[in-house]
Amino acid sequence: MFAGTPETALPSLEALIASRHEVAAVLTRPDARSGRGRTLAPSPVAERALEAGIEVLRPRRADDPELIDRLREIGPDCCPIxxxxxxxxxxxxxxxxxxxxxxxxxxxxxxxGAAPVQRSIMAGDEVTGATVFSLVEALDAGPVLGTLTERIREDDTAGSLLERLAHEGARLLVDVLDHIEDGDIGAVAQPEDGVSYADKLTTTDARVDWTLPAFAVDRRIRGCTPAPGAWTELDGLRLKLAPVQVTDDDTLAPGVVRADKRVVRVGTATTDVILTEVQPHGKRQMAAADWARGASLPESAVLR
Structure with a gap:
């Protein structure tokens, strides 16, 4: 039985369906309201499972006694999640x-924890990866069955890196299940050193601090893209930011904005960065140069 909910879990479900293993059922979160009409819709995993003719379990609570009873009736050999x-x-x-x-x-x-990819990018890590481990009641603390590593690229956002890891991790998951069935794999306890936690990102986490070095500003923005979305303020109004370009020029004080016809620069604690796209409060996303022209930015403009 497979357990998963968002699009991130779809590559694993697809890999399992195509594998030598039988997916007897899928466990996912209940239908949720989405879109402008706020209509109820199944999770991406539920939708794909239904297309494949797989039984879908959608309990409102994971401790629902009916869920436990149905699990026992199905009697799965192993449950990837x-x-x-x-x-x-x-x-x-x-x-x-x-x-x-x-x-x-x-x-x-x-x-x-909840946001490992985002936190890894924001922390400035050069390498991340994926781990398959045996689930225990403590948070992500179970013994490890398999790992892979992946370099964090200079242009990676949380979205692009997570998509890559989802596909590579799906292959790792199926490989681990193959070895579990073959009986030739053992779990290795996680080391006690090197433990860190990736709390879920909040809107506050996504606010850019221009007094940080350009590298940290760049990483914070990319780690918060696409969600919750990096932002700053100009004259008390929120301005959402797409990933920036780091320059070698140190011409502006932190947060100070300078714009010409084609380029919008912002100062940091080290070198300037170039804004690519922005979304002003109440407006659509647009090229930063178009925004700057329309906003008629004064020379004293400062992002905070």
Missing amino acids: VAYGALLRREALDVPDHGWVNLHFSVLPAWR
């Missing part, structure tokens, strides 16, 4: 003979 979005009870963890195996998008024990 990717971004399900709820904590499971001990009764559920004990059902499959080979337990639950979780695909997590970091090299554990680094970045346990």
Whole structure:
């Protein structure tokens, strides 16, 4: 039985459907309201499972007794899980003979928690990866069954890196399940050193601090793209930011904006950065140069 909810989990579900293993059922979060009409819609995982004719379990709570009863009726050998979005009870963890195996998008024990990819980018890491481990009740602390590493590219956003890891991690997950079925794999306890936590990002986390070095400004913006979206303020109004370009020029004080016909620069604690696209409050996203012309920025303009 596979457990997952968002699009990030779809590559793993697809890989499992195409594998030698039988996907007996899918566990996912309940239908949620989305779009302008706020209509109820199934999760991406639920939608794909239904297309494939797979039974879908959508309990309102992960500790629903009916869920536990149905798990026992299905009797899965192993339960892979990717971004399900709820904590499971001990009764559920004990059902499959080979337990639950979780695909997590970091090299554990680094970045346990909800936002490993975002936090890794924001922290300035050069390398991240994915880990498949046996699920235990402690947060992302179970013994490791397999890992892969991936370099963080200079233009990676949280969105692009997560998409890459989702596909590479799906292959790792199926490989681990193959070895579990073959009985030739063992789990290795996570080291006690090097533990870090990746709390879910808040809107406050996404605010750019221009007094930081350009590298840190760039990484914060990319780590918050596409969600929750990096932002700053000009004259008390919020301005959302797309990823920036770091320059070698040190011409402006932190937060100070200078614009010409084609380029909008902002100062940091080190070198300037160039804004690419912005979204002013109440308006659509646009090229930064177009925004600057329309805003008639004074020479004293400062982003805060």
